[in-house]
Amino acid sequence: MIGRLRIPELLRETAFRRYWTGQTVSSLGDQVTLLVIPLIAVSALHADAAQMGYLAAAGYLPYLLLSLHAGSWADRSRQRRRVMIVTDLGRAAALLTVPIAWAAGLLTLFQLYAVVLAVGSLSVFFNVCNAPLFVALVPAEQYLSGNALINGSRAASYVVGPGLGGLLVQLLSAPLALVADALSFVASALFLRRISPEEPPPAEAGRGSTGEGLRWIRRSPVMRAALLGTATVNLFTFVLSALFVLYATRELGFSAGLLGAVLGAAAVGTLLGAALTGRVAARIGIGPAFLFGLVAFAAPMLLIPLAGGSRVTAAALLFAAEFLSGIGMMILDISAGTIFAACIPDALRSRVSGAYQAVNYGVRPLGSLLGGLLGSTLGLHPALWIAAIGAIASGLWVVFSPIPRLRELPGRDGAVDPEDPADQEERLEHST
Template sequence: MSGPAKPPRTLLHERGFRSFFLAHSVSQFGDRISELAFPLLAVLILDATPAQVSVLTALVWLPNLTAVFLGAWVDRQARKKRLLVAADLIRGGLLLTVPVAFAFDAGTLAQLYVVALLTGAASVLFDTTYPAFFVLLVNRSQYLAANSALSGSRSLSFIAGPALGGALVQTLTAPVAMLVDAVSFLASALGIGRIRVTHATGDEGGPGTARLWRQAWDGLRFTLGHPVLRASLACATTSNYFTFMFVTLLVLFASRTLDIPAGLLGLALGAGALGGLLGAVAAPRLSARIGIGRSIVIGAVVFPAPIALVAVADGPLWLRTVLVGGAQFISALGVMLFDVNLNTLKAAVIPDALRSRVVGAYSTINYGVRPLGALTGGALGTWLGLRPTLWIAAIGGTMCVLWLLPSPIPAVRSLEHLDGPDQIQPHLTTTGP
């Protein structure tokens, strides 16, 4: 008589994925701390204006405009892991300069601008390399589970990270909080460096190699020609433009207009991020019930709409704080429903040979619009005021769903559907949404 059946191995039992998961989690926690500490450093210590804060945010995302070319270059590299480690080490070293400079009373807004720009460039390198590395670690059948796990750790970081960041800023100052993020990148580099993967053979150049610009164009052409990628890109770009009008002004609005202390603001953002954890856990179950495509549509609406709650925030301190935290909760829930399912769908429809090129092209447009959104938020915040700008962000962001409705995405129920005779194919002659 045979013994009891062994329980199936989960992804976290796989050594490679577990190492990546832990490295990713540590880095995400550090990011959440600096995302609060960085603008608070500019606002509270350097007395930055709305326009200056918007420039700081814009510089972080400006390097994404080069992603279309960087993605083509990454596709030609054999050792993707080395690129991830290098990106983490660069970001950790750059962030380390901030607490050192402020320790000697030498920190300036100009330095923050430089650090923001260069860390943003290193992040583009990491993000364009990540998808190609991801498929080396995870089987296709486990894409949804892997994205759910990684998004879950990211959501946890949004819960504890802002609260820890707010406490560090309030008790030990913002530069010390930046030091924590620098250490997290170094820890991430160490964790990723320990992973053993079998890399595909890279095409690093030679007489028969196509020009870099041609490879970049191939990635852009495939992205704009594929009905799923084209519609999702238009949706995400619209959402990013308007939500970054909000992201740019959130800390400034909460600290100056709503007069919420740094520690309490961190707690509100952290508590609100519980919605992200709920969304990451619920995304696979919801997609199994209603389909991947419909989950993406719901997430596209639920993500930007709660900005309106922040726009109307007023009254006693507890109510202002609850409205900010509640908006974050609903928004985080929406972005997880959107991201987990969309990342899974994208991983299924992008060919291996084009992954970094397509991600680079996608990021150039999707993330490249974020600096424009940030600068628009700063300009409108100065011209119209902060509350009217938040209303514009809420309404405009919600309109992003209009790109999805006529596309094939709402009808996609599962990845198995894509493997059948009705598999969605790209139309490479199409050049725009």
């Protein structure tokens, strides 16, 4: 009985448990692929730096091109769960073409670009359909718990996934290791097939405008501030990420093993952050938790340009930066998902999700390009300082918004009228 009481209440619900299990397995497979795809490009296809850049860009391009249209389509769909199943199976099929072509001696970089593009495109449709499915499975009063469970398993995949991917590459070779991720998508599809929640009804005819999600975000004081804050921190985080490996290896003299250990600290931090978010939100409120997560994600980046002195001191500073940022990132992600689940109306949920990810993912390659430009013109240290300060400044978008006053979530019936987002600020005032 004691052991049973330790199981989160949501995991005792069969439908959510199956949904969560599928998401967990798929997240683990994704982490394997994030390691294995670049390894295939380098080791099997001898890709150069420019070709690796094209490969990375191919993963983000679908979010820029398809998110708005996918969200508009998904809001009018009556079968979002089935769409998610089809996209899972489609991603599995796309990944399986890589080991098949490799075994036949036919694998090329162009095929790898096409596979990454296809997987990214299908992921866009999966994500915009996932938002309505989540609220169909989770009661409003358990949005925080549900987001914590989903993001907690994602954080665990950050810890386990790279090591598992490396082991699979050692045992099977890089192309065959992709079979693991393909199987994870199949598992996700099977778990989704075994649930049948009552999905939110499709949007009314004539209300599927592609830009409606962006317009609603612009009119909503909460969502507008959240998007500006997270997009800004993502932009400057990718400025820093573009320079981090070069800085650690060339300026600080880190070996590959030491660099890997430092980067692994972020994964451990996300795991701890997922465990802490519920307590943080209960203590200070869900809106302040969002702001705290945003600042806690960005502020440790100041330690990166400060790293210097002995190898031990530099490693300790970078380890602390990655670990603390990981904690903040997970608090930010869980609190954001919880607020969005409560505040976005069902009729616009997929369109808002699509618009949000189009901007949030769209700034990432821009940040990488900006990082390269700043690093080459100003030098590594000035560019890293700009990235850290810019990331911290993202909190200014949120400080002067209604988010810090949001102590508790409104019920689903208190979600904002899509025709009157200003109503959101009034409801948030009442929740303080």
